[in-house]
Amino acid sequence: xKNIRNFxxxxxxxxxxxTLSDRLIQATDIVSDRDFHDQILDTMDIERERGITIKSxxxxxxxxxxxxxTYTLNLIDTPGHVDFTYEVSRALAxxxxxxxxxxxxxxxxxxxxxxxxxxxEHDLVIIxxxxxxxxxxxxxxxxxxxxxxxxGLDPEKAILISAKEGLGIEDxxxxxxxxxxxxxxxxxxxxxxxxxxxxxxxxxxxxVHFRIFQGKIKPGDLISFMSNKAVxxxxxxxxxxxxRVPQKGLSAGQVGYLIAGIKTVSDTKCGDTITLKNRPxxxxxxxxxxxxxxxxxxxxxxxxxDYEELAxxxxxxxxxxxxxxxxxxxxxxxxxxxxxxxxxLLHLEVVQERLEREYNLxxxxxxxxxxxxxxxxxxxxxxxxxxxxxxxxxVIEHSEEPFIRASIIIPDNYMGTVMKLCLERRGINxxxxxxxxxxxxxxxxxxxAEVVYDFYDRLKSVTQGYGSFDYDIxxxxxxxxxxxxxxxxxxxxxxxxxxxxxxxxxERARLACERLRDEIPRQMFKIAIQxxxxxxxxxxxxxxxxxxDVTAKCYGGDITRxxxxxxxxxxxxxxxxxxxxxxxxxxxxxxxxxxxxx
Amino acid sequence: xxxxxxxxxxxxxxxxxxxxxxxxxxxxxxITDLSLKEAFLKALISEMHMVxxxxxxxxxxxxGGGTPSVFDEVCIGRIIExxxxxxxxxxxxxxxIETNPGTVSRKRLAGYRGAGVNRVNxxxxxxxxxxxxFLGRIHSGKEGELAIRWARQSGFDNIGLDLIYGIPGQxxxxxxxxxxxxxxxxxxxxxxxxxxxxxxxxxxxxxxKGIFWPAPDSHVCDxxxxxxxxxxxxxYAQYEISNxxxxxxxxxxxxxxRHNQKYWSFVPYIGLGPSAHSFVESERxxxxxxxxxxxxxxxxxxxxxxxxxxxxKEQRIMEAIYVGLRxxxxxxxxxxxxxxxxxxxxxxxxxxxxxxxxxxxxxxxxRCSLTRKGMLFADSITSMLI
Ligand SMILES: Nc1nc2c(ncn2[C@@H]2O[C@H](COP(=O)(O)OP(=O)(O)OP(=O)(O)O)[C@@H](O)[C@H]2O)c(=O)[nH]1
Ligand code: SF4
Ligand SMILES: [Mg+2]
Numbered sequence: 001x002k003n004i005r006n007f008x009x010x011x012x013x014x015x016x017x018x019t020l021s022d023r024l025i026q027a028t029d030i031v032s033d034r035d036f037h038d039q040i041l042d043t044m045d046i047e048r049e050r051g052i053t054i055k056s057x058x059x060x061x062x063x064x065x066x067x068x069x070t071y072t073l074n075l076i077d078t079p080g081h082v083d084f085t086y087e088v089s090r091a092l093a094x095x096x097x098x099x100x101x102x103x104x105x106x107x108x109x110x111x112x113x114x115x116x117x118x119x120x121e122h123d124l125v126i127i128x129x130x131x132x133x134x135x136x137x138x139x140x141x142x143x144x145x146x147x148x149x150x151x152g153l154d155p156e157k158a159i160l161i162s163a164k165e166g167l168g169i170e171d172x173x174x175x176x177x178x179x180x181x182x183x184x185x186x187x188x189x190x191x192x193x194x195x196x197x198x199x200x201x202x203x204x205x206x207x208v209h210f211r212i213f214q215g216k217i218k219p220g221d222l223i224s225f226m227s228n229k230a231v232x233x234x235x236x237x238x239x240x241x242x243x244r245v246p247q248k249g250l251s252a253g254q255v256g257y258l259i260a261g262i263k264t265v266s267d268t269k270c271g272d273t274i275t276l277k278n279r280p281x282x283x284x285x286x287x288x289x290x291x292x293x294x295x296x297x298x299x300x301x302x303x304x305x306d307y308e309e310l311a312x313x314x315x316x317x318x319x320x321x322x323x324x325x326x327x328x329x330x331x332x333x334x335x336x337x338x339x340x341x342x343x344x345l346l347h348l349e350v351v352q353e354r355l356e357r358e359y360n361l362x363x364x365x366x367x368x369x370x371x372x373x374x375x376x377x378x379x380x381x382x383x384x385x386x387x388x389x390x391x392x393x394x395v396i397e398h399s400e401e402p403f404i405r406a407s408i409i410i411p412d413n414y415m416g417t418v419m420k421l422c423l424e425r426r427g428i429n430x431x432x433x434x435x436x437x438x439x440x441x442x443x444x445x446x447x448x449a450e451v452v453y454d455f456y457d458r459l460k461s462v463t464q465g466y467g468s469f470d471y472d473i474x475x476x477x478x479x480x481x482x483x484x485x486x487x488x489x490x491x492x493x494x495x496x497x498x499x500x501x502x503x504x505x506x507e508r509a510r511l512a513c514e515r516l517r518d519e520i521p522r523q524m525f526k527i528a529i530q531x532x533x534x535x536x537x538x539x540x541x542x543x544x545x546x547x548x549d550v551t552a553k554c555y556g557g558d559i560t561r562x563x564x565x566x567x568x569x570x571x572x573x574x575x576x577x578x579x580x581x582x583x584x585x586x587x588x589x590x591x592x593x594x595x596x597x598x
Numbered sequence: 599x600x601x602x603x604x605x606x607x608x609x610x611x612x613x614x615x616x617x618x619x620x621x622x623x624x625x626x627x628x629i630t631d632l633s634l635k636e637a638f639l640k641a642l643i644s645e646m647h648m649v650x651x652x653x654x655x656x657x658x659x660x661x662g663g664g665t666p667s668v669f670d671e672v673c674i675g676r677i678i679e680x681x682x683x684x685x686x687x688x689x690x691x692x693x694x695i696e697t698n699p700g701t702v703s704r705k706r707l708a709g710y711r712g713a714g715v716n717r718v719n720x721x722x723x724x725x726x727x728x729x730x731x732f733l734g735r736i737h738s739g740k741e742g743e744l745a746i747r748w749a750r751q752s753g754f755d756n757i758g759l760d761l762i763y764g765i766p767g768q769x770x771x772x773x774x775x776x777x778x779x780x781x782x783x784x785x786x787x788x789x790x791x792x793x794x795x796x797x798x799x800x801x802x803x804x805x806x807k808g809i810f811w812p813a814p815d816s817h818v819c820d821x822x823x824x825x826x827x828x829x830x831x832x833x834y835a836q837y838e839i840s841n842x843x844x845x846x847x848x849x850x851x852x853x854x855x856r857h858n859q860k861y862w863s864f865v866p867y868i869g870l871g872p873s874a875h876s877f878v879e880s881e882r883x884x885x886x887x888x889x890x891x892x893x894x895x896x897x898x899x900x901x902x903x904x905x906x907x908x909x910x911k912e913q914r915i916m917e918a919i920y921v922g923l924r925x926x927x928x929x930x931x932x933x934x935x936x937x938x939x940x941x942x943x944x945x946x947x948x949x950x951x952x953x954x955x956x957x958x959x960x961x962x963x964x965r966c967s968l969t970r971k972g973m974l975f976a977d978s979i980t981s982m983l984i
Pocket of ligand 3: 079
């Protein structure tokens with residue numbers, strides 16, 4: 001055990017975690033050059049397409065150190081985007097140390113700080129690493145200053161590397177071995193292992209990812225999940241080396257997986273403790289705090305008959321995304337679906353894409369909403385995040401919406417533009433302070449609803465990529481909330497309703513109507529699209545009718561051609577929803593969700 | 599001449615892939631290199647030899663194109679003779695030839711009649727030269743008129759006349775004029791096609807480039823309705839979206855195109871010549887769209903097929919609905935139910951009720967057909983029903 005090191009690589013988004021992981025993997029030769037490709041731990045299509053990490057990924061590296069001994073390094077690459085902090089915190093729970101990467105040209109950013117605090121909460125030993133020193137714009141001295149002042153770490157201990165060029169990799173490996181502590185824990189004690197992730201394999205059932213804190217596990221053992229007492233017989237144990245590599249057994253300090261023919265998806269819970277049925281440990285591990293969703297939206301299958309399939313898919317996806325929270329929901333327009341909570345808009349997009357790709361579903365999502373408090377005339381309080389449940393406004397005394405405290409770090413020349421952006425979003429500037437002589441941290445209080453919409457993208461664009469941002473929810477404040485409805489030929493489409501601040505209502509309604517107009521194909525009759533608050537119409541667009549749709553000729557060869565077209569339309573129809581007589585394509589529902597500058 | 603029983607017999611189609619000049623809107627397969635005529639004729643005859651021998655009984659022979667009338671009466675005679683010698687073509691069959699007014703003479707038409715052709719279809723398209731110019735036709739309105747007269751004089755008692763409407767710049771008045779003049783020529787059959795812009799045609803490219811503005815839809819719709827009114831009142835009954843026929847003097851016989859009805863009623867047909875499609879017992883196959891390849895394959899003793907599909911039930915239902923709704927007498931619900939072992943009314947109850955409410959469809963005891971308004975939306979309505 002003294003030769004094991006468990007560590008995560010943490011950083012702000014894009015500072016080079018996955019690239020460094022690549023170099024460490026290559027340095028330890030577990031993948032042949034032929035099989036190697038960049039960002040090898042980013043295995044999902046969606047990660048590769050977007051060039052970001054979404055899932056924490058662990059890999060076990062054998063390393064022969066300068067001291068002549070061989071070490072087992074369990075590396076966990078983590079995501080940097082705020083929406084996936086939950087992934088980071090779970091990774092940290094199975095580590096003793098962390099490499100905190102800082103981009104030499106960008107310096108310390110919001111998630112550098114946020115992730116540092118997370119690592120400190122877990123009492124990890126932290127090694128600061130300055131990456132991308134090859135860049136002409138790298139400013140190592142400045143970053144060292146930030147490490148000292150912003151992070152409170154010893155800048156002299158920082159390791160200088162270029163993950164891209166492979167500079168300093170050996171220094172990192174040696175530092176891991178020498179500075180990070182080995183895990184502690186008694187291999188002889190009863191098994192106590194923490195589930196930090198899992199995924200579903202259609203052949204083998206649930207594959208559980210865990211870290212052993214005490215005891216041992218091997219194939220043949222009868223294990224029990226402590227939260228629900230479900231018992232399984234272990235079929236296989238192993239470690240991750242890009243692929244799953246079976247091992248005879250695993251013991252305290254190790255990170256690995258187990259397969260136990262688990263077909264009941266709901267039996268496995270992230271944060272649960274695994275122990276032996278016949279020799280249980282006394283107390284379970286602390287587990288993880290529940291993820292706190294901030295954005296809510298309902299997911300429906302485009303074809304209503306696909307609901308059961310969606311239900312199965314949600315359950316399986318939840319295995320691999322512990323932060324996803326959902327419950328059954330239904331809509332007059334869309335049938336049965338799920339109300340889901342997400343950690344942010346990117347998280348929402350990722351869930352949608354994964355469901356569509358990995359489970360081959362076509363989905364419709366409703367407009368994202370935050371969670372509001374409604375104080376009723378009778379003094380009671382209700383909490384809602386679903387416009388469908390919004391009560392008759394006359395029984396509401398007043399409403400409150402969540403506010404956040406946002407910390408925005410920017411080069412000081414962007415102060416004006418950021419101020420403008422935040423004020424437009426109903427923000428209140430509370431404070432600002434210079435971190436170094438040209439970098440500024442601005443503190444704003446902002447309505448969460450304004451932030452989930454598209455704030456992060458806007459901030460990135462107004463600061464040319466230099467602005468970074470982190471937030472905490474602080475409290476609920478009075479707001480002027482209304483429900484904007486969308487009517488199509490006079491019929492309210494419940495799935496298109498949105499809860500918004502009254503000042504935003506007209507703008508949102510108009511945008512939704514425009515988007516729908518652009519996406520709803522012309523039909524045999526005129527289609528009126530209206531935005532309304534209660535009975536009051538606040539926006540209106542129309543799709544004009546087409547006058548004819550008929551093919552002039554239909555002889556020999558025309559029929560095949562036409563049928564092929566009809567077959568295509570039939571497929572397309574599965575992606576349509578009927579509202580009254582109007583066919584609305586899935587793309588229309590999705591377009592309504594898009595933000596202004598997409 | 600037209601009874602349900604006849605319709606069960608098969609149709610034989612021969613595609614003549616030559617034209618003097620391509621019309622700018624046309625996407626039929628044809629080439630203008632006439633030097634391949636001889637080689638093609640030889641290949642067509644080989645194809646007939648190779649395909650013949652089945653058990654099908656034919657009661658129509660349709661020589662279409664392209665422009666079959668680029669061949670003189672001798673060649674057409676040879677083609678017909680070969681067809682009769684190789685296929686079971688019933689006596690009293692309908693033998694049609696399509697002609698372009700720019701390629702016929704009185705002598706040639708009389709020759710066709712003598713060679714056994716008993717129905718002639720003339721691609722008049724318009725009787726006004728501005729329209730014919732726009733369409734890129736090789737003939738004048740006068741020549742169109744003459745072709746009809748000559749056909750009559752040559753002894754044809756079943757003449758079809760094709761017209762196109764919805765041409766840019768065409769007014770309703772001018773279209774009515776075309777229609778009236780066509781009626782005055784007293785053909786037995788009139789087809790009126792809305793001008794459509796098929797992708798890949800020069801006319802479609804010009805439209806996309808904005809070289810001209812297509813006639814507004816509302817205009818074209820009015821023309822469609824005017825057409826039905828005028829032709830109905832002149833004794834031509836609409837029997838398919840674009841097709842109208844007179845009844846014979848005995849009131850029983852009708853001049854509907856027996857051959858074309860086969861396409862709309864799922865009867866077997868065999869198509870020979872480049873790009874032709876065949877349909878026999880749920881299998882559809884088609885020939886290559888290249889005269890050169892066609893000749894080469896047949897010279898090498900191979901059939902020039904390039905595609906084949908076996909229609910499953912769902913696909914057959916789709917096609918039955920599509921073609922059925924194009925006919926004024928619509929889908930025969932009983933036959934549909936029997937053929938597909940389903941209940942038409944049950945499957946489509948909801949959609950049909952909605953369409954009925956909007957006055958787009960009519961459902962009686964055993965027929966489901968489009969109203970006049972519905973016909974303008976035949977494609978959308980079909981896709982609602984599939
Ligand atoms: N010039 C230079 N570029 C680097 C270096 N390390 C990483 N990059 C580039 O920085 C970008 C982001 O790298 P990643 O490794 O994906 O960053 P990450 O921290 O894993 O990002 P997330 O997972 O999305 O948080 C990529 O384009 C890398 O090629 C480096 O040392 N030098
Ligand atoms: S004559 Fe007929 S087949 Fe030939 S190009 Fe013109 S429209 Fe097409
Ligand atoms: Mg990454």
